[in-house]
Amino acid sequence: MESPAARTAADDLALIRRMMDAGRQKAAFDGAHLMIWGAVLMVSYLLQYLQVYGHIPGGSLVIWLPAFALGWTSSFLYGRNACAHDGEPNIAVTAYNGAWLAVGITMVLHFAAAVASTAFNPKAITVLACGVIASAFYVISLVTELKALRAVAAGWWLILIFATVQKTYDAEMLLVLAGASALLILLPGQMMRRLAHQGAAVAK
Amino acid sequence: MSFDYRIIDDVIHSRVRLAIMSFLATAREADFVAIKKALKVSDGNLSTHLKKLEEKNYVLVSKQFIDKKPQTKIKMSPEGEVAFRAYVEGLAAMIGPSANDKT
Numbered sequence: 001m002e003s004p005a006a007r008t009a010a011d012d013l014a015l016i017r018r019m020m021d022a023g024r025q026k027a028a029f030d031g032a033h034l035m036i037w038g039a040v041l042m043v044s045y046l047l048q049y050l051q052v053y054g055h056i057p058g059g060s061l062v063i064w065l066p067a068f069a070l071g072w073t074s075s076f077l078y079g080r081n082a083c084a085h086d087g088e089p090n091i092a093v094t095a096y097n098g099a100w101l102a103v104g105i106t107m108v109l110h111f112a113a114a115v116a117s118t119a120f121n122p123k124a125i126t127v128l129a130c131g132v133i134a135s136a137f138y139v140i141s142l143v144t145e146l147k148a149l150r151a152v153a154a155g156w157w158l159i160l161i162f163a164t165v166q167k168t169y170d171a172e173m174l175l176v177l178a179g180a181s182a183l184l185i186l187l188p189g190q191m192m193r194r195l196a197h198q199g200a201a202v203a204k
Numbered sequence: 205m206s207f208d209y210r211i212i213d214d215v216i217h218s219r220v221r222l223a224i225m226s227f228l229a230t231a232r233e234a235d236f237v238a239i240k241k242a243l244k245v246s247d248g249n250l251s252t253h254l255k256k257l258e259e260k261n262y263v264l265v266s267k268q269f270i271d272k273k274p275q276t277k278i279k280m281s282p283e284g285e286v287a288f289r290a291y292v293e294g295l296a297a298m299i300g301p302s303a304n305d306k307t
Contacts, residue, residue: 010299012219012222013295013299015219019243020226020230023230023234
């Protein structure tokens with residue numbers, strides 16, 4: 001901390017603003033959203049895999065509608081709780097939140113349009129999901145300066161390539177995506193949470 | 205503009221304690237190490253200031269073990285929120301209306 005010599009009210013307000021920014025980043029980057037979505041997606045993909053082999057009745061909507069509802073509700077409640085105090089968020093927090101909101105909106109719109117038009121294509125939705133998730137992780141790696149997240153983005157891009165070149169798109173791809181949700185969303189979320197609680201995962 | 209200096213809370217007015225309260229105002233809850241890194245202060249210095257805030261019931265301190273390691277969690281109390289808001293409003297009033305745009 002700086003010396004209190006010659007301190008003015010304007011200095012105090014500047015300090016308050018700086019520390020509130022640091023606090024917002026800590027709250028925003030604590031990885032809880034990623035842990036929620038990683039777990040929701042992993043379970044959903046596993047359930048869909050079981051459904052493909054007839055262990056669970058019903059169609060995809062039985063799994064994915066509750067999954068989206070649970071994920072969005074948890075994100076909304078957690079986000080509201082974390083930002084309850086006020087706040088004009090800073091650019092880093094806005095970029096972080098905006099990246100994930102864009103992923104969510106893209107996936108929900110694509111899923112809804114595909115289901116409504118009965119033109120659901122599992123390969124297309126997988127490629128799209130991998131692309132937008134990879135892009136979001138890349139943006140987050142830039143704003144948080146966590147280089148490990150670039151490896152996570154690269155992981156999603158590799159899955160995008162893998163899914164694209166598959167000639168037959170079988171149910172085993174669901175297991176790949178369940179594993180990816182655990183390794184490339186849930187785990188990075190847990191890492192960010194640990195770093196944030198140690199005061200490290202904050203943008204400069 | 206007239207300004208009542210008595211509304212400035214002496215407990216929050218210390219620079220380190222003001223920084224702690226500002227950090228907690230948006231982080232809601234943080235552990236000791238996170239606050240120490242954000243403020244760039246020593247363990248002893250932070251402990252002393254946290255104790256003063258805790259005595260005034262502005263922060264709630266809880267200790268737990270995670271992976272067999274002790275962890276101290278600090279959270280702003282409802283009394284702390286009220287006091288912090290009053291402090292910021294007092295400062296803003298001291299500087300003038302343009303200050304409200306800065307926080």
